[in-house]
Amino acid sequence: MxxxxxxxxxxxxxxxxxxxxxxxxxxxxxxxxxxxxxxxxxxxxxxxxxxxxxxxxxxxxxxxxxxxxxxxxxxxxxxxxxxxxxxxxxxxxxxxxxxxxxxxxxxxxxxxxxxxxxxxxxxxxxxxxxxxxxxxxxxxxxxxxxxxxxxxxxxxxxxxxxxxxxVDTDRFRPGCGGVDVRASLGFDDATPVVVCAARLVRRKGQDMLIDAWPRVQRAVPGARLVIVGDGPYRSRLEQRAGRRGVADVVTFAGSVPWEQMPGWMDAADVFAMPSRSRLLGLEPEGLGIVFLEAAACEKPVVVGRSGGAPEATDDGVTGHVVDPRDPDEIARRIVELLTDRAAAARMGALGRERVLASWxxxxxxxxxxxxxxxxxxx
CATH class of the missing domain: 3.40.50.2000 (Glycogen Phosphorylase B;)
Structure with missing residues (x-):
């Protein structure tokens, strides 16, 4: 054999x-x-x-x-x-x-x-x-x-x-632990939550989410940003949240064990990672499996226009592709998804169908x- x-x-x-x-x-x-x-x-x-x-x-x-x-x-x-x-x-x-x-x-x-x-x-x-x-x-x-x-x-x-x-669609699915994660963070079912899960490095775009957050807060009071992961950029991101006046609504969850990740995806209303290419294009996003894992949990995704990342979603159908260096566009798309829950739910459902079919x-x-x-x- x-x-x-x-x-x-x-x-x-x-x-x-x-x-x-x-x-x-x-x-x-x-x-x-x-x-x-x-x-x-x-x-x-x-x-x-x-x-x-x-x-x-x-x-x-x-x-x-x-x-x-x-x-x-x-x-x-x-x-x-x-x-x-x-x-x-x-x-x-x-x-x-x-x-x-x-x-x-x-x-x-x-x-x-x-x-x-x-x-x-x-x-x-x-x-x-x-x-x-x-x-x-x-x-x-x-x-x-x-x-x-x-x-x-x-x-x-x-x-x-x-x-x-x-994606393991049995692990990453709707209802796979998000309620417990929200409770551990002190959020109730009505709290608008955006999750970003990635290594904390400049390329992944957590800084642009923090820059976008004051605009999100003005449109969606009480919206929370949860940043999952760790890395060398963490202290700078924490300082950035303080300078932008959003430290009280941005949660740094740190590194999460692999087996617990589905629950953190499920805790989101929207998954966002506006990753960008750096070093004259030498550091792109090849695809972004986290977008597919979030979609499998029926979450609409916000994807940075970098390398092959846009191929991880169907733009305008299962999520949005954004300019990863434009906090205004990032904020606008997040606000659309947090305020039009019916549209967000349709995108999430179509995202899971897409993952089940091909990913x-x-x-x-x-x-x-x-x-x-x-x-x-x-």
Whole structure:
């Protein structure tokens, strides 16, 4: 029977969109072995998993000779003949060695950060080598496909295939814990709540939500902004809320365990993340799985016009795409959704229908199986 080796830096207990993506695939590919980095708390996570996890001694995997030899040894010792590389660069550079060691099929996943690899001379060549060395190079959006494709050879572009992330619609659904989250924050059912869940970095747009909030407050008195997540930008965001005079209506929830995230999405009336591209376009939003998770909870979404993020919603139907540097536009769209509850409810319902039709993890898992030439799931 075929067995798949997953090689990745992005795996629990680390949390994030890529980690969720790789874990969801590992759970759906059947007979797998994971080779990943060491990180605090990894033993507790690994003990709960139904498949072997081999931890490298380093905290970050790079395609060095030592890591190459360790990954090849794992492939052989566990009898793997397929390989899924959880993030295409730089670990996709291991593909030729893995193929020489017996891998019949090598699939490398892209997420969005590969866009900046595609634009700088040295990294552009590395990405081109990955495209030439694997059997399949996936993309998460039409936008990232086009940008990454500029760095690839004709043969590499021919290997590009769509495999966007998905959502566990049983976990992310209406009524999945929002009442309890609201109660823990001291909000009642009538409190207008906007949630943003993302790492606290400048690119994700929490600063623009804070700048928009005085305008939201004037139109919707009592509206609350809940910022979920942590990161290096937190202290500046807290100071910004103070300067804008909204510190009393902006809640910084901090980092939330992965298993509790559905409830925080469900607590929202509107989900908003006006992410923006930075560093002359080298830092875009590849897609934004949080928009899909919120939509699965029947929440209308406000999406920043950055990279492939607009593809995560149907503009004007399941949410709104906004200029991520315009607090007035951001505020206007949020106010529309908070004051026209019927329209917001229609958008939310259509958003869940859209996720159910095309953005479920089982559908993504079936795509990965096909690309790896694995039999369909039983």
């Amino acid at each position: 075929p067995r798949t080796l997953i090689v990745t830096n992005d795996f629990p207990p680390r949390r994030g969109g890529i980690e969720s993506f790789v874990r969801a695939l590992a759970d759906r590919l059947g007979d797998v072995v994971v080779y990943t980095a060491s990180m605090p708390g990894d033993g507790d996570v690994d003990a709960t998993l139904p498949y072997p996890v081999v931890r490298d001694r380093s905290g970050t995997l790079l395609p060095t000779p030592r890591v190459r030899d360790a990954v090849v040894r794992t492939l052989r010792e566990h009898g793997c003949d397929r390989v899924l590389i959880g993030s295409s660069v730089p670990l996709g550079l291991l593909a030729p060695a893995l193929r020489a060691a017996g891998a019949r099929r090598v699939l490398a996943v892209t997420h969005g950060h590969e866009v900046w690899w595609s634009r700088l001379p040295g990294t552009r060549q590395a990405l081109r080598r990955v495209g030439d060395g694997v059997d399949v190079l996936t993309d998460i959006s039409d936008w990232t496909r086009a940008q990454i494709g500029k760095a690839l050879s004709d043969a590499g572009r021919a290997r590009q295939t769509r495999m966007a992330p998905g 479920q993890w089982d559908q993504v898992g079936a795509t990965a199986r096909r690309l790896l030439d694995l039999p369909p799931a039983a």
